[in-house]
Amino acid sequence: MPPVIRYTRDAVLSAAFELVRRDGLSALNARAVAQELGSSTQPIFRLFSGMDELRAGVIELAQEMMKEYMLQALRSSDTPYLTVGLSYVHFARDESELFKLLFMHDTTVDIEQMLPVSEELVSMIQQHGDFTVQQAKVLHGWLWIFTHGLAVSIATKACCISEERLLAILKGAYEAAALKLKQDIRDGIV
Numbered sequence: 001m002p003p004v005i006r007y008t009r010d011a012v013l014s015a016a017f018e019l020v021r022r023d024g025l026s027a028l029n030a031r032a033v034a035q036e037l038g039s040s041t042q043p044i045f046r047l048f049s050g051m052d053e054l055r056a057g058v059i060e061l062a063q064e065m066m067k068e069y070m071l072q073a074l075r076s077s078d079t080p081y082l083t084v085g086l087s088y089v090h091f092a093r094d095e096s097e098l099f100k101l102l103f104m105h106d107t108t109v110d111i112e113q114m115l116p117v118s119e120e121l122v123s124m125i126q127q128h129g130d131f132t133v134q135q136a137k138v139l140h141g142w143l144w145i146f147t148h149g150l151a152v153s154i155a156t157k158a159c160c161i162s163e164e165r166l167l168a169i170l171k172g173a174y175e176a177a178a179l180k181l182k183q184d185i186r187d188g189i190v
Helices: 009-023 030-037 042-047 053-076 080-094 096-103 119-128 134-155 163-186
Strands: none
Touching: 009 030, 009 042, 009 053, 009 096, 030 042, 042 096, 053 080, 053 096, 080 119, 080 134, 080 163, 096 134, 119 134, 134 163
């Protein structure tokens, strides 16, 4: 009779995800995942070609979690563009190890490739100002760099900001950047 398979691919992936979520990517190794599962390392290497494949699965789960985190915030929002920034910072605060996994690693990716800009975000900016698509992308770029820096500071616990102060900071950054962009438009720079 063949042996009973006690651990599924999803169970191993879930254990690895929870390990990284709690302790960070540096904690991800076969022994630690096996301990999280309560097993030997055998199921890991039976179900995955190696740790790189398992790591890729953890990253995919983290991306899905962040997307759902942001969509959940947007469902009840009257200010969608502000909500995107807030939920990005909240994710950094609430899921700091996953945020670090997704956004704080050595990379050679150009800033334009890393910049999360979509048609929906551009549209949100255009609805709140009289900007062209290109101008909205410029504004988003400025705000994303600012918001990312704020999120990194919070994820690394370099600073602690109250919810009221966070909201004021993000609103102020948007207003200042929009004002600067409008000035650049008048001056023919953008």
